[in-house]
Amino acid sequence: xxxxxxxxxxxxxxxxxxxxxxxxxxxxxxxxxxxxxxxxxxxxxxxxxxxxxxxxxxxxxxxxxxxxxxxxxxxxxxxxxxxxxxxxxxxxxxxxxxxxxxxxxxxxxxxxxxxxxxxxxxxxxxxxxxxxxxxxxxxxxxxxxxxxxxxxxxxxxxxxxxxxxxxxxxxxxxxxxxxxxxxxxxxxxxxxxxxxxxxxxxxxxxxxxxxxxxxxxxxxxxxxxxxxxxxxxxxxxxxxxxxxxxxxxxxxxxxxxxxxxxxxxxxxxxxxxxxxxxxxxxxxxxxxxxxxxxxxxxx
Amino acid sequence: xxxxxxxxxxxxxxxxxxxxxxxxxxxxxxxxxxxxxxxxxxxxxxxxxxxxxxxxxxxxxxxxxxxxxxxxxxxxxxxxxxxxxxxxxxxxxxxxxxxxxxxxxxxxxxxxxxxxxxxxxxxxxxxxxxxxxxxxxxxxxxxxxxxxxxxxxxxxxxxxxxxxxxxxxxxxxxxxxxxxxxxxxxxxxxxxxxxxxxxxxxxxxxxxxxxxxxxxxxxxxxxxxxxxxxxxxxxxxxxxxxxxxxxxxxxxxxxxxxxxxxxxxxxxxxxxxxxxxxxxxxxxxxxxx
Numbered sequence: 001x002x003x004x005x006x007x008x009x010x011x012x013x014x015x016x017x018x019x020x021x022x023x024x025x026x027x028x029x030x031x032x033x034x035x036x037x038x039x040x041x042x043x044x045x046x047x048x049x050x051x052x053x054x055x056x057x058x059x060x061x062x063x064x065x066x067x068x069x070x071x072x073x074x075x076x077x078x079x080x081x082x083x084x085x086x087x088x089x090x091x092x093x094x095x096x097x098x099x100x101x102x103x104x105x106x107x108x109x110x111x112x113x114x115x116x117x118x119x120x121x122x123x124x125x126x127x128x129x130x131x132x133x134x135x136x137x138x139x140x141x142x143x144x145x146x147x148x149x150x151x152x153x154x155x156x157x158x159x160x161x162x163x164x165x166x167x168x169x170x171x172x173x174x175x176x177x178x179x180x181x182x183x184x185x186x187x188x189x190x191x192x193x194x195x196x197x198x199x200x201x202x203x204x205x206x207x208x209x210x211x212x213x214x215x216x217x218x219x220x221x222x223x224x225x226x227x228x229x230x231x232x233x234x235x236x237x238x239x240x241x242x243x244x245x246x247x248x249x250x251x252x253x254x255x256x257x258x259x260x261x262x263x264x265x266x267x268x269x270x271x272x273x274x275x276x277x278x279x280x281x282x283x284x285x286x287x288x289x290x291x292x293x294x295x296x297x298x299x
Numbered sequence: 300x301x302x303x304x305x306x307x308x309x310x311x312x313x314x315x316x317x318x319x320x321x322x323x324x325x326x327x328x329x330x331x332x333x334x335x336x337x338x339x340x341x342x343x344x345x346x347x348x349x350x351x352x353x354x355x356x357x358x359x360x361x362x363x364x365x366x367x368x369x370x371x372x373x374x375x376x377x378x379x380x381x382x383x384x385x386x387x388x389x390x391x392x393x394x395x396x397x398x399x400x401x402x403x404x405x406x407x408x409x410x411x412x413x414x415x416x417x418x419x420x421x422x423x424x425x426x427x428x429x430x431x432x433x434x435x436x437x438x439x440x441x442x443x444x445x446x447x448x449x450x451x452x453x454x455x456x457x458x459x460x461x462x463x464x465x466x467x468x469x470x471x472x473x474x475x476x477x478x479x480x481x482x483x484x485x486x487x488x489x490x491x492x493x494x495x496x497x498x499x500x501x502x503x504x505x506x507x508x509x510x511x512x513x514x515x516x517x518x519x520x521x522x523x524x525x526x527x528x529x530x531x532x533x534x535x536x537x538x539x540x541x542x543x544x545x546x547x548x549x550x551x552x553x554x555x556x557x558x559x560x561x562x563x564x565x566x567x568x569x570x571x572x573x574x575x576x577x578x579x580x581x582x583x584x585x586x587x588x
Contacts, residue, residue: 031389082570084388085330089521090570096518096563104556224514228396235393271407278400285381285394297387
């Protein structure tokens with residue numbers, strides 16, 4: 001039972017990740033490799049605020065989301081000028097810079113959370129407090145899953161409302177033809193800044209949920225591999241609509257668990273799982289470039 | 300002096316790989332991350348050959364040949380088919396990323412995740428005007444110079460080089476003149492496999508290898524391509540040497556911890572301020588991207 005609860009919590013976290021990344025990939029039509037970096041910054045912000053300043057869950061994730069939204073300017077400003085492969089490279093650079101900041105911002109002399117030792121570097125932060133709202137502590141997985149589900153539903157609702165708002169329609173028109181959208185007087189630069197800031201703010205929630213659930217965070221959560229996993233999630237599921245990313249999150253969470261029942265030797269199980277992700281990416285591009293349930297083919 | 304030499308030599312390895320990347324990128328516009336898989340594969344092939352008792356020289360030739368074949372297979376089985384369907388740059392990039400993940404994980408399943416070395420014992424050292432170089436560094440410098448000059452001569456003095464440059468310049472016109480675009484694309488991938496595997500073997504001989512070295516190396520090579528200029532075959536080689544110098548300088552003046560941050564900081568600066576690179580002609584990024 002608790003195994004299923006853990007799986008559902010992870011599923012909720014990755015639904016938030018996939019839906020927010022879909023805002024960038026599916027609605028702006030730009031591939032981003034920086035998403036894991038914002039996910040991790042969200043987690044670290046929650047961890048430090050809760051651990052050092054004793055903040056509750058809600059104010060901590062609000063501040064985490066604001067930090068990520070501000071940091072997302074590092075991705076959205078290059079998006080003014082760069083397109084295609086070069087935008088991917090710029091997001092890769094942002095990812096590498098944030099990762100090396102998290103990895104290197106520590107010193108062995110100073111206590112955790114001071115300006116000399118903000119992230120504890122490669123050792124990671126242990127003992128992150130469980131989520132606490134108005135005095136109630138979500139200490140058990142069975143209670144935490146309600147928090148995760150509510151938060152994922154709220155994020156999904158926000159994305160769904162955005163998609164069906166006039167703002168969402170302008171976003172899609174920009175994806176289809178940026179020049180035409182601009183000639184109609186739409187400020188596409190500001191639109192990109194908004195969309196990427198919203199996506200980065202939402203993924204901060206996912207990072208904070210992960211930190212509160214696992215109670216431990218290290219720089220590997222900001223690694224390029226994590227970004228690639230997030231990207232393959234929505235590419236397998238499909239982008240440009242609402243159900244695609246959710247299906248992608250479901251498939252990529254369920255696949256390793258199904259493999260677990262295939263009684264593979266432990267030594268190769270992890271490698272085999274990643275290998276299957278790679279194969280899926282190649283096959284998808286050939287046979288179903290819009291993903292399992294998506295409606296937009298990457299431009 | 301020691302810093303400059305170290306930087307130039309590690310830059311030479313980056314330059315070789317950058318040239319390999321550019322060999323594919325310019326004629327075909329495929330962002331070939333799968334190259335990282337080939338880069339990871341080559342030293343493991345030599346390792347497996349020497350375990351099986353094959354002499355080292357034969358093992359190296361076999362490994363380079365297999366890498367070339369794998370590169371050609373990537374084009375033949377994947378990128379050529381995608382290009383025929385008119386797939387976008389993004390689709391090429393993602394499927395290429397898939398190829399890398401697949402190759403790296405296959406290597407890890409076959410030979411394990413840990414770091415291995417091709418060389419046993421300490422390296423020989425050579426004194427060179429007040430600075431000390433290791434034998435593998437000299438080997439790397441020598442092979443890289445020969446290959447880079449050979450590539451330059453091939454591109455500018457031979458008919459094949461001329462045709463590859465023509466393909467890079469305007470694929471449509473190239474096809475209209477009656478040349479076979481598909482075979483020349485295969486050729487470009489074969490060259491990429493050759494350069495990538497040589498660069499990989501030289502680095503592996505110097506510092507060892509594991510299944511995941513490829514991606515990082517290819518990312519450095521892409522940074523070198525951006526620095527050098529993405530419209531030129533020679534630019535990436537110079538960009539690689541410059542990047543090697545910068546990275547060695549960072550280790551000397553700050554700390555090895557900040558090498559990656561500085562590398563990608565340089566990438567951001569170039570992308571924003573000088574997207575055509577040091578040697579490229581001026582053109583706006585959005586015009587071609």
